[in-house]
Every structure is written in structure tokens, then in C-alpha cells.
Amino acid sequence: MKQIISIVLFILIEAASSANNQVKSQDDALTFFNKYGYNPCFNSTVQCSISFSSMIKEYQTKFRLKQTGSLDEATKKQMSRSRCGNHDKGKSELRIMAQLSTKWSRSSxxxxxxxxxxxxxxSSTDDIIRDAFKAWTDHIPLKIEPACSNCKANFVLEFAEGDHRDNYTFDGFGGTLAHAFFPENGGVHFDTAEPWTERSV
Ligand SMILES: [Zn+2]
Known part of the structure; x- marks a missing residue:
């Protein structure tokens, strides 16, 4: 399970969109829907059926595209953009999170x-990450500071590539940029295969 904090980090460290992970066919789109939570039948243990067009419509609604129910050019273009690795089903994930009471047990x-x-x-990365956390702590009742050296931190940020031993293998250049985990895991992982920059591109 993952957390939303990566979104803020993306605002401050961004990657260029890529030529890889392009969605060109229905098979590509289905892979995308399975990966990002649009197909409730994916890995279902009960008999399940959902139409491709209904998944397309749900995606088009979420991204405010024209609801054609077909894999048109505007939809392919949106699906081909680099993005967060978390599922788009934010509300259901938040509901699960609430059910599990996954929150930090301390405010510092x-x-x-x-x-x-x-x-x-x-040093620039340190500054960017510090500013990213500040963007959160300016608005929430949490204090988040760098851990002392050799101290165990609540959030551990890593830039990693491919299989990095958490069952969420990065997909190389393009596609998923990063992912993060719910409290009190605190893991925040960025795909090193992305062209990270200090400014928006
Ligand atoms: Zn990871």
C-alpha cells in the first residue's frame, strides 16, 4: 500500500515525459488499467466481468477527457504520460487506509x-526534499525533519532502479516515476531511470 506524499515530491523534482511506456493498442491500455486499478477483475478470485469501454470511460472521467468509451488519441496521449506509480483509485485506497488506521503514532x-x-x-536533492516536506508541514500538524546521522528515520527516501526488493519493480524510463508506502512504513522510492531535473520541464 502506498501513500500520497510522493505527489508533493513530484512537484519539486520532476522528470521529462518519455517515449517509452506509450499506450498504442487495446492490449497496452488493458495492461495500464490492470496496473493502475481500473480493472476490478484483474487478479479477482471470484467470477468477474467488466467491459473495456467502461474502464475507458472511468479513466476519461477521472482525467476530464471526452467520454467516448473508446481508446481515442486524446486518451492514448494522456495514458502515455509519465505518472505516479500509485493506483488512481485514491478514494478506495484512502478508505482502506482509514479502516486499517494506518497513521503515524507521533507528530514529530x-x-x-x-x-x-x-x-x-x-546538496540540491537535500534542499528539494526539505522544501517538499515543508510544503506539507506548512499545512498539516506534523513536524518532519532530517534524521540525525545513524538514526533510524520514519521516512526513508531511495532512488532505485528495476527490482528493488519491495514487489513494486520500477518500469524503466517513462511510466511510473515513484511510489510511497502508508504509515508507518514510510518508504518513498523514486525510479532512477527517469531524467530527474531540478525544475519543471
Ligand atoms: Zn519501491
Missing amino acids: LTYSIRSYPTQISE
């Missing part, structure tokens, strides 16, 4: 950066 938290991107200096 720390973070550490275990590994860095190759395109941005460590």
Missing part, C-alpha cells in the same frame, strides 16, 4: 535519504 517525524539521483547533486 524524521526522514533520511538513503540514495541519490545521478542527475542532481546531493
